[in-house]
Amino acid sequence: MDTTMARGTAKSDGAESTLILAENLRQAVGKFVRGVRSQAGTPTTSQSETLAILDRDGLTSIADLAGRRNVRHQSMRLVVCQLEQAGLVSKMQNPADARSQLLSLTEEGRRTLSQAREARTREIAAMIDTRLSEQDRRTLRDAITIIERLV
Numbered sequence: 001m002d003t004t005m006a007r008g009t010a011k012s013d014g015a016e017s018t019l020i021l022a023e024n025l026r027q028a029v030g031k032f033v034r035g036v037r038s039q040a041g042t043p044t045t046s047q048s049e050t051l052a053i054l055d056r057d058g059l060t061s062i063a064d065l066a067g068r069r070n071v072r073h074q075s076m077r078l079v080v081c082q083l084e085q086a087g088l089v090s091k092m093q094n095p096a097d098a099r100s101q102l103l104s105l106t107e108e109g110r111r112t113l114s115q116a117r118e119a120r121t122r123e124i125a126a127m128i129d130t131r132l133s134e135q136d137r138r139t140l141r142d143a144i145t146i147i148e149r150l151v
Contacts, residue, residue: 036120036123036124036127040119040120041119042116042119046069046071046075046079047079047082047083047088048116049069050069050076050083050089051088051089051109051113052113053065053068053069054103054104054105054109055110055113058104059092059102059103059104060102060103060104061094061100061101061102061103062076062077062080062100062101063076063100065080065103080103083109086108087106087108087109088106088109088112089103089104089105089106089109090103090104090106092104128140
């Protein structure tokens with residue numbers, strides 16, 4: 001982050017240091033997530049993000065998915081078509097609106113998503129085992145608690 005930008009928007013040194021801390025956290029979390037995904041062989045794709053939304057939110061329309069992913073409806077329709085052809089999602093008629101359909105994960109979709117998540121968890125566990133001391137692990141536990149308060 002350009003600290004001159006932080007100074008331009010900061011009201012005080014405390015606000016500036018908060019902006020810098022926020023930027024450092026954003027960068028570290030992003031780098032960590034990208035590294036874990038790469039090492040585990042589970043890169044983020046439009047398909048994996050869509051599966052995760054369906055897993056978290058349940059039955060969802062293409063329009064809602066497009067809105068949540070901030071993409072055009074037509075782009076989302078293409079992603080859903082690929083997922084449907086792969087047997088990872090299924091469509092059903094929307095009981096509230098006969099003109100639309102609702103999407104859900106199939107068992108294969110749940111299994112695929114679960115395997116990717118397990119691979120990332122195993123990768124993180126291996127990193128913790130090989131790189132962190134007991135003191136580092138305690139600090140990490142405390143940091144997780146703090147980060148969860150920000151969510």
